[in-house]
Amino acid sequence: MGPFGSAGSAPQGSAAAGSVPRGPAEPPHWGRQASLIQPREPAFWLYLVLLAVGGYFFYQEQALMSSLTTAYLLSWALVLVYAVPVALVVYRLDLFEAEPKILLAAAVIWGGIIATSLSAEANSAWLSVLGKVTAPDFTAQWGKAIVGPGVEETLKLMGVVILYLVARNEFDGPMDGFVYGAMVGLGFTVVEDVSYFINAVASAPGAVDQSGPVFDTFIIRVVGGGLYGHVLFTGLTGTGFAYLVTRRSASALKRVGAAACIVAGVAAHVVWNSPLMESILQTRDGTNPSALQWVEYGTAKGLPFLLLLVVLVLFATRSEENNFRAIVVGEPDPNVITEPEIRSLRSLLARRSARERAKRSHGPAGARLTGQLQAAQIEYALVRSRFDPVWDPEVERQRRRIRAIRAQLEALPPVEAVAVASSNPAGQNSPAQAIASSASPPTRPAQAVESTGSTEPAPAAPIAGWSPTHLVPPGGMPAWLAPDPAQPPIAVLPERLDLVLESSAGAWAHVRAVNGWHGWVDGRLLIPRR
Amino acid sequence: MGDFPDGTPKPDQASSSGESNRPIAPSPRPAQLQWPPAEPEWQPAQPQWQPAQPQTPWQPQGPWQSWPPAPAGPVAGTSQTVAPNTAGPTVAPGQGLPLDGVRWRPTALVAAVIAVVVVGGLVLNGILPAPSAGTQDIGGGVTITAASGWVLTSAPGDNSAGIVLQKGDATLTAQVLSRSYSGSSGSVMAQVRQQLESQVTQISYGDEHQTLIAGNDSTSVLFEAILSGSERSSSHMGTVDGELVCMVVSDNAVVVEVAAPQGDLQYVTDDISAMVKTVRAA
Numbered sequence: 001m002g003p004f005g006s007a008g009s010a011p012q013g014s015a016a017a018g019s020v021p022r023g024p025a026e027p028p029h030w031g032r033q034a035s036l037i038q039p040r041e042p043a044f045w046l047y048l049v050l051l052a053v054g055g056y057f058f059y060q061e062q063a064l065m066s067s068l069t070t071a072y073l074l075s076w077a078l079v080l081v082y083a084v085p086v087a088l089v090v091y092r093l094d095l096f097e098a099e100p101k102i103l104l105a106a107a108v109i110w111g112g113i114i115a116t117s118l119s120a121e122a123n124s125a126w127l128s129v130l131g132k133v134t135a136p137d138f139t140a141q142w143g144k145a146i147v148g149p150g151v152e153e154t155l156k157l158m159g160v161v162i163l164y165l166v167a168r169n170e171f172d173g174p175m176d177g178f179v180y181g182a183m184v185g186l187g188f189t190v191v192e193d194v195s196y197f198i199n200a201v202a203s204a205p206g207a208v209d210q211s212g213p214v215f216d217t218f219i220i221r222v223v224g225g226g227l228y229g230h231v232l233f234t235g236l237t238g239t240g241f242a243y244l245v246t247r248r249s250a251s252a253l254k255r256v257g258a259a260a261c262i263v264a265g266v267a268a269h270v271v272w273n274s275p276l277m278e279s280i281l282q283t284r285d286g287t288n289p290s291a292l293q294w295v296e297y298g299t300a301k302g303l304p305f306l307l308l309l310v311v312l313v314l315f316a317t318r319s320e321e322n323n324f325r326a327i328v329v330g331e332p333d334p335n336v337i338t339e340p341e342i343r344s345l346r347s348l349l350a351r352r353s354a355r356e357r358a359k360r361s362h363g364p365a366g367a368r369l370t371g372q373l374q375a376a377q378i379e380y381a382l383v384r385s386r387f388d389p390v391w392d393p394e395v396e397r398q399r400r401r402i403r404a405i406r407a408q409l410e411a412l413p414p415v416e417a418v419a420v421a422s423s424n425p426a427g428q429n430s431p432a433q434a435i436a437s438s439a440s441p442p443t444r445p446a447q448a449v450e451s452t453g454s455t456e457p458a459p460a461a462p463i464a465g466w467s468p469t470h471l472v473p474p475g476g477m478p479a480w481l482a483p484d485p486a487q488p489p490i491a492v493l494p495e496r497l498d499l500v501l502e503s504s505a506g507a508w509a510h511v512r513a514v515n516g517w518h519g520w521v522d523g524r525l526l527i528p529r530r
Numbered sequence: 531m532g533d534f535p536d537g538t539p540k541p542d543q544a545s546s547s548g549e550s551n552r553p554i555a556p557s558p559r560p561a562q563l564q565w566p567p568a569e570p571e572w573q574p575a576q577p578q579w580q581p582a583q584p585q586t587p588w589q590p591q592g593p594w595q596s597w598p599p600a601p602a603g604p605v606a607g608t609s610q611t612v613a614p615n616t617a618g619p620t621v622a623p624g625q626g627l628p629l630d631g632v633r634w635r636p637t638a639l640v641a642a643v644i645a646v647v648v649v650g651g652l653v654l655n656g657i658l659p660a661p662s663a664g665t666q667d668i669g670g671g672v673t674i675t676a677a678s679g680w681v682l683t684s685a686p687g688d689n690s691a692g693i694v695l696q697k698g699d700a701t702l703t704a705q706v707l708s709r710s711y712s713g714s715s716g717s718v719m720a721q722v723r724q725q726l727e728s729q730v731t732q733i734s735y736g737d738e739h740q741t742l743i744a745g746n747d748s749t750s751v752l753f754e755a756i757l758s759g760s761e762r763s764s765s766h767m768g769t770v771d772g773e774l775v776c777m778v779v780s781d782n783a784v785v786v787e788v789a790a791p792q793g794d795l796q797y798v799t800d801d802i803s804a805m806v807k808t809v810r811a812a
Contacts, residue, residue: 016586040633041633041635041637042633042637043633043636043637043640044641046637046641050644117649118644118648121648121651121652122647122648122651122652123655124797125648125651125652125655126651126654126655127698128655128660128679129651129654129655129658130660131661131679131697131698132655132659132679136681136683136695136696136697136698137683138699139699140696140698142698150647150649151651154643154644154647155644155647155648156540158640158643158644159641161636162637162640165636165637167642196793199796200792203752203754203771203792203793203795203796203797204736204754216807229666240720287731287732287756288756288769411566442544443612523717529597
């Protein structure tokens with residue numbers, strides 16, 4: 001065990017198993033939302049102490065800057081225009097398990113108040129140290145590229161580490177490290193940007209125009225480099241850190257790769273602060289570089305690292321999908337979630353595609369219901385990871401909610417069927433029925449067992465005289481359409497389900513459920529009711 | 531029809547090879563995978579799950595209740611729902627546990643790293659002696675004493691008159707324009723501004739301030755200049771912030787010019803104030 005122990009759940013790498021890839025060996029506990037307030041965790045107290053220290057310096061700086069009222073308000077307004085969408089994007093990228101908002105806020109506060117305040121002191125000190133031990137020209141050119149990343153990335157990453165120590169269960173995979181790292185970076189860049197904006201105003205001769213320098217600096221730092229700043233840096237380091245602490249049994253090569261992500265985050269900062277590629281900013285007449293030049297400059301320096309982060313986020317999303325699959329695996333009711341639906345949840349694009357397909361086949365209401373279905377299925381995974389996966393009423397309640405949404409979805413008339421109906425009085429099948437849609441309700445097993453099973457809706461009340469004789473054993477059991485072992489099971493019956501044993505054939509047992517469904521199971525596993 | 535053969539397909543294999551909308555394959559469970567099945571570990575004689583009360587009759591909630599053959603669990607809308615495993619939102623490990631010494635170690639490590647980065651830098655900076663150019667003659671017997679961290683990068687006669695001091699990416703140039711000057715510092719400033727404007731692409735000034743510095747008539751002004759490529763020094767990119775201080779020191783017209791990349795002048799303003807106070811004639 002390393003110095004940071006292990007996460008509450010330590011999912012392992014997934015391995016494909018047929019058409020249903022296996023998830024982590026142990027499903028994560030997504031439904032357990034950790035709180036920041038953890039008096040029993042030393043890291044929580046360290047966070048508070050550093051917040052008090054950082055908060056003191058932060059307040060002093062903000063009070064000083066606010067004397068330039070117009071510039072100060074404009075600066076905050078501009079950075080929020082940038083920060084709010086970025087925060088939403090980062091939040092939405094965590095597709096399956098939204099992190100607790102209080103922890104996300106704690107990450108932003110760490111970056112914006114603690115890390116910036118401590119960095120300001122440390123940067124000056126280390127820059128001075130560097131100036132004492134190297135030539136002035138070297139310090140002038142490379143000082144910021146050496147000191148800034150070293151100090152700032154360390155302090156920001158420590159914020160992610162502290163959040164991990166406070167709420168280990170919230171770190172299930174690299175995606176969580178990305179989210180918390182990006183939020184720390186976002187907080188840092190917001191406060192730092194405001195500081196730069198105000199400095200530009202304060203440094204301007206006369207200091208009469210409080211808005212011009214703010215807009216100029218906004219173009220440089222946000223328009224030109226907004227994509228390649230601290231969100232990117234700490235997103236990379238956070239992803240690497242989270243991989244290291246949640247994938248302890250990963251191969252040495254992969255762990256080296258994760259460590260390389262941390263290095264890449266620092267390297268991205270070094271490149272950004274370095275004097276490299278400044279020729280892009282040169283102008284013929286010596287005037288200020290244009291906004292386009294700043295964009296080119298930022299792109300040349302930051303795009304390679306941004307692409308790396310995008311790739312890492314895609315991998316991390318796949319890991320989250322495996323976690324999701326590990327939680328919902330074994331769900332006996334295909335009306336709750338199916339494999340194609342899991343695949344349709346794996347990205348925002350896939351989710352949107354599913355909704356679009358539903359819109360084409362069932363109109364806007366179909367898209368809306370499909371969106372509700374997707375949200376309910378994700379919520380179902382959270383509930384299921386929190387409670388007894390099969391029996392708990394909360395899980396069953398969530399199942400019913402999903403079934404209800406699906407019932408509404410299925411009840412919607414196909415759009416094309418309506419359109420075609422007038423020209424197709426013969427009542428032939430609508431083309432809409434041929435549209436393959438992963439969001440469409442799956443074929444109900446009751447329909448699949450039509451040779452022996454009931455295709456009728458469930459009875460309004462238990463079948464008269466129906467009196468269960470047996471129970472499905474713990475862990476559930478497979479059921480077959482016919483007593484033919486060559487055929488695959490048609491379903492997995494949930495544990496503790498009441499059944500009536502109708503007949504036996506060797507070890508086979510023909511059973512019937514309360515709703516009329518019937519099939520064949522291994523009679524030796526059935527538990528007689530007492 | 532017959533007994534189960536030993537080669538009965540295992541549920542996970544069978545289900546994973548089926549249609550895509552089939553129920554998702556369950557996690558491997560020994561009780562299901564072993565075939566023929568072993569004696570169940572579970573003892574029905576002592577069922578923890580068995581409700582003490584008669585089970586609520588199963589009530590279908592709609593057409594979708596037709597599948598699965600739903601367990602006789604709580605029915606939506608019933609107020610007396612039994613929730614044997616309902617724990618509510620749980621908390622992360624650590625809550626409710628005694629403060630464990632083991633938990634201090636990683637936190638202490640984090641605190642140590644932060645201390646090294648922040649306090650270490652401050653301590654090391656305090657320990658290391660700051661290089662300083664000391665007192666320098668800028669010509670005509672006029673001297674200036676460099677503040678801590680300012681080093682001499684150009685002495686009189688190297689490339690230009692006066693001296694050049696540097697700290698980080700800020701530079702300070704000090705020189706004597708005239709050794710027998712009878713005018714005011716304001717007129718020196720006007721002359722210097724003319725020269726400066728001819729050297730840069732664009733320049734704008736703040737308000738001039740005339741005052742006495744160490745008993746010497748002085749005029750200072752902040753400026754922002756855009757340097758063209760030929761004027762750009764290795765440490766100054768494009769736009770620079772600067773301060774001009776013109777002084778009359780014992781009939782010597784002295785000019786001190788400080789320049790730093792845009793936004794960085796603030797870090798040396800205290801040094802500038804301190805150094806101009808040290809300008810004196812021998």
